Amino acid sequence: MASFIINGGNRLQGEIVPQGAKNEALQIISATLLTEEKVTIHNIPNIRDVNKLIDLLKSLGVEVEKLGEESYAFTAKNIDLSILETKEFKVSASSLRGSIMIVGPLLARFGKAKIPKPGGDKIGRRRLDTHFIGLQKLGAKFVYHPEDSFYHIDATNLKGSYILLDEASVTGTANIIMAACLADGTTVLYNAACEPYVQQLCHMLNRMGAKISGIGSNLLTIEGVSSLKGTEHRLLPDMIEIGSFIGMAAMTQSELTIKNAAVDQLGLIPEVFSRMGIQMEIHHDDIKIPAQDNYEIESFIDGSIMTVADAIWPGFTPDLLSIILVVATQAKGTVLVHQKMFESRLFFVDKLIDMGAQIILCDPHRATVIGLNRKHALRGIRMTSPDIRAGVSLLIAALSAEGESIIDNVEQIDRGYQNIDIRLNQLGADITRIN
Missing domain, CATH: 3.65.10.10 (Enolpyruvate transferase domain)
Structure with a gap:
């Protein structure tokens, strides 16, 4: 210590x-899982939570190249989902609250995910319900196993839906947006968080080929597409x-x-x-x-x-x-x-x-x-x-x-x-x- x-x-x-913005970095880095093409991100802060997330992506098979002091390239072409079953993944994911941000991209691209109860600041109860309910409305099925504290999620057929969030959760909004980008059909997301970090994520996803409108408001419309491409992005x-x-x-x-x-x-x-x-x-x-x-x-x-x-x-x-x-x-x-x-x-x-x-x-x-x-x-x-x-x-x-x-x-x-x-x-x- x-x-x-x-x-x-x-x-x-x-x-x-x-x-660079910590809260934006956790969303943007997780979004690199949505494509097998290279995504270059600038102004990434050298802080523990962000570095832990980068290491977590590396363990999943993401190729991470450090281009400079604050610039990285991520290529998520060869993802190994068997890593989700390992003890090492449980330890690393449970120590980082931001690990919840990989769920939406994994469900969107691979149709399944597994995540332990994430950690983070001890500042009171911090619900994950907004993430889970939104993803369930897209068609994901959640099963919680109390013996190992893991959430097992199946999403083999995500479909666009009307979603009214119970709270304007920033990370919940981001997770649902990332999943909806590759879902079949159109998602209307109401009471969405509209922080600059969420706006940044939406703009980046649109450059990758997503179809998101209403950016900057609390009413987003996301038309699902079949795939996303690479891009370049700078954090606020x-x-x-x-x-x-x-x-x-x-x-x-x-x-x-x-x-x-x-x-x-x-x-x-x-x-x-x-x-x-x-x-x-x-x-x-x-x-x-x-x-x-x-x-x-x-x-x-x-x-x-x-x-x-x-x-x-x-x-x-x-x-x-x-x-x-x-x-x-x-x-x-x-x-x-x-x-x-x-x-x-x-x-x-x-x-x-x-x-x-x-x-x-x-x-x-x-x-x-x-x-x-x-x-x-x-x-x-x-x-x-x-x-x-x-x-x-x-x-x-x-x-x-x-x-x-x-x-x-x-x-x-x-x-x-x-x-x-x-x-x-x-x-x-x-x-x-x-x-």
Whole structure:
């Protein structure tokens, strides 16, 4: 297990380029299974979850060629489905929640699949029902074997269907889209997620020969085709990392410029951070955050306390609520953070309270943060990273704190952030990685 030792209180300065989007990468890489032709993908982040998925595809027989620092070519011509029966596959697939994304492509192309219960962050119950119900409506038959925790799926005759999703799940939408592309007939998918990552997947599939319309809306029409061809694709910059850097600049009173941020794809993210009092200057695709001694949380027009809540796109992404919460600890004012989707994602606030933050955890979904307005600095402590986003929030808190902090289990952070210690040290941070 690795740990970070952070000496806080240093101001950062310089430019940083966000990595490729983790959530898009898991979908796009899985989609390479839909064709036997070569698919080239650029801007792939070097992070644990993505690397695990690439290794999983290699084990299935996908030929993977590294073309450069962040570019890979995938050729899924010789797939060996017998690998699904091995112990090694169970171990690797169950350790990665993103492994669920290979189910749709395998069903579409080969008519069958097998997947263990996937892992991932311990942030509360995360249903797979949306994936499974959507695939069942296309004709897939699921059997769960509790003795080995495997789902066995047969889909020898996928047919297009009308599907109304019970929730606008991003990964569920992506899985159903990939399966429907090669199904017989037309699929109408309503209440579909419409995040930029889903749009990117649809655009790539259309370049491969799919027929998807309604992209960017929650009503997609997918006309099944007999086969897909190869293509080339570039991942968007990671919006969660961009939001993390905005919050980090504010907390550490730093001047940072985030380069090539694809600002037009960020939705409400800049606006929500602006409501927290954080100044930003947008120049084309770059975001400059000037050094601020103080920042003040807005209140609503009637004077009531600002509430920041997650919502499906184009609402505010749940992955950044942890960042908003930690940023609020040193703001002037009060904010209610409402995490609707996951009941365990706010449980890291006890660490912030130990650091001196004033936070009232109202229930598993809501926390009220009373900003210190820099009258008292947070103090360094030892803590453990419970999940990716909470881990980075604790890292931001430690960078702003007085004294030394230690964060254990930073492998969780590595799952979603590429070489974060090295990149931040280049900006003036003092982070040491130890094993």
